[in-house]
Amino acid sequence: MDLLHRSPRRHVLAALATLCTALAPLPCAWAQEAAAYPDRPVKIVVPFPPGGAADVYARLVGQKLAEAWGGKQTVVIDNRAGAGGVIGTDVAAKAPADGSTFLMVTIGHAVNPFMYSKLPYDTRADLVPVGVVAVVPSVVVTGPALKGKSMQDLVAMAKARPGELQYASSGVGTTSHVGAALLESMSGAHMLHVPYKGAAPALQDVMADRVALSVDIITSSLPLVKSGKLNGVAITSARRSPQLPDVPTVAESGLPGYDFVSWYMLLAPAKTPAPILEKVNAALRAMAQAPDFRARVEGTGGEVASMTLKESSDYLNAEFTRWAKVVKDRNIKAEQ
Secondary structure, eight states: OHHHHHHHHHHHHHHHHHHHHHHTHHHHHHHHHHHHOOOSOEEEEESSOTTSHHHHHHHHHHHHHHHHTTTSSOEEEEEOOOGGGHHHHHHHHTSOSSSSEEEEEOTHHHHHHHHSSOOSSOTTTSEEEEEEEEEEEEEEEEOGGGTTOOHHHHHHHHHHSTTTSEEEESSTTSHHHHHHHHHHHHHOOOOEEEEOSSHHHHHHHHHTTSSOEEEEEHHHHHHHHHTTSSEEEEEOSSSOOTTSTTSOBTTTTTOTTOOOEEEEEEEEETTSOHHHHHHHHHHHHHHTTOHHHHHHHHHTTOEEOOOOHHHHHHHHHHHHHHHHHHHHHHTOOOOO
């Protein structure tokens, strides 16, 4: 009986030894690959048109990565706009996992899996975080007719006339849409969503009092608030913005716990070797400390972020959980 048990055990041990021998060179090969990286041109896919915040931050990151690598390789920006970021994300998700392709995403990446009934990629399985680059607050803005109104006033108006107070967004599932949806979800108010094709036409109608308000990213709304064309009612982040120090936060204005920022995160195809991810993440954290990079991000109304690979992954997972609830609560569906 003992011999019957011993023989299979010997075979198992021999098989394990062979497997370990076969796998042993892998860490060394990965380390060599990371040391030689980047050994080909690098591309950052931006799933939005040129000129937006994601494009601006991608270009800043691309410039600083090229500098960090001593001009060893070029870093090009590939704008693939359409379908709320889905088209560009699909391109990156299916790209070779060799460190030659990255993707710059924002909140829509955490919203889309719950808003679309079907996507051409697996959001969580096909892409992994490399690092959070920046976070940017939004501003609740109104037109001339609501000048002097506070956040409490707007919530009271929305509750008094459910479904009548209109808010403009840049489109279904965009930052301006989900920021307002979070306001509704936390306050219990119900407003009428009016989606536009971009921030410019949305804000034009707010300034003309055709729509009551918008929850617009500070990058585009700041000049209009400073010029007096829009009224800054409240900042969506947990802290006041240095760009608009006199504008209270939403939390200060009667909605404790409200904290909403648009984040910009670099992702990579899921099977990209870990040493390459670590190398790029280290470069992102180093640029976050560079005064010129910080000044340029802060000049847009944003704040630089510096996170490890694990911290970035935890951050994204928390965002998936958060927006799954908001999408369900507000019954947000993609326009397909």
